[in-house]
Amino acid sequence: MDNDAWYHYIEQLHAYIKKQDQTIRDLSTRMNDLESQQKNIPSNTIIEKLEYHFDQLKIERMDGTLHIGFTPEDLANVEDFSVPLQQRSKQKKQVDPLLVKLEDYVNGVAPNLLNQMALEENRPIDETKKELIIQDICNQLSERVSFYKKEAEKQQIQQNVREPFIFNKVKEEIDYGLREYFKKRE
Structure with missing residues (x-):
């Protein structure tokens, strides 16, 4: 191989490395942007409507109280309906x-x-x-x-x-x- 061939090979290699370096920088920038966007997303998940279907609910044995359809705040107002x-x-x-x-x-x-x-x-x-x-x-x-x-x-x-x-x-x-x-x- 002569000097021109080596010089040309090294230039191609240098261009390829430069392109890879730019790709890595672009990906790093995109990753940082995504991380900052994720941090800005509110963590409060809002559930608008929950539906429960109890048509297959079967309780064989219960040693406590089961409250269906109550929120924890509602439970404070619930009277005791247990059988004496x-x-x-x-x-x-x-x-x-x-x-x-x-x-x-x-x-x-x-x-x-x-x-x-x-x-x-x-x-x-x-x-x-x-x-x-x-x-x-x-x-x-x-x-x-x-x-x-x-x-x-x-x-x-x-x-x-x-x-x-x-x-x-x-x-x-x-x-x-x-x-x-x-x-x-x-």
């Missing part, structure tokens, strides 16, 4: 013998049924999960008994066979529900 303890205890004393029978069924049969299904499906289930499932079933028994009492009246089932009818219907529902739970469980 005396009324609660009176309600508990009027226990339906059919409910007791169904609870005994759930507490006695459901754990074994869950163990059997866990073996059949080769899907182990821990004790805590079993207890939660059983508790959830027990919490729904009263509602299901009421439903089938109304069904028995609609179907005009005789009084002497109503209790076995209701017991069997709820029992079938429990067994079916547990099997479906295991089928859908991943």
Whole structure:
């Protein structure tokens, strides 16, 4: 290579480095501008409207007070709407013998049924999960008994066979529900 070729090569290299330097300066300027713009943006986010849809809200157990639709300022003006303890205890004393029978069924049969299904499906289930499932079933028994009492009246089932009818219907529902739970469980 002769001197002119080297000189030309060095000039090209110098022009390329100068262009890269200018690009870096431009990017640095743009970055500083963006940072200053970001600092000037107000941090107060304004939410104009919040919409809640509670059509699928299901509360199985609540050990406190749930206030829906209140702001913290509104809570200061809320009266206590809780049921006095005396009324609660009176309600508990009027226990339906059919409910007791169904609870005994759930507490006695459901754990074994869950163990059997866990073996059949080769899907182990821990004790805590079993207890939660059983508790959830027990919490729904009263509602299901009421439903089938109304069904028995609609179907005009005789009084002497109503209790076995209701017991069997709820029992079938429990067994079916547990099997479906295991089928859908991943």
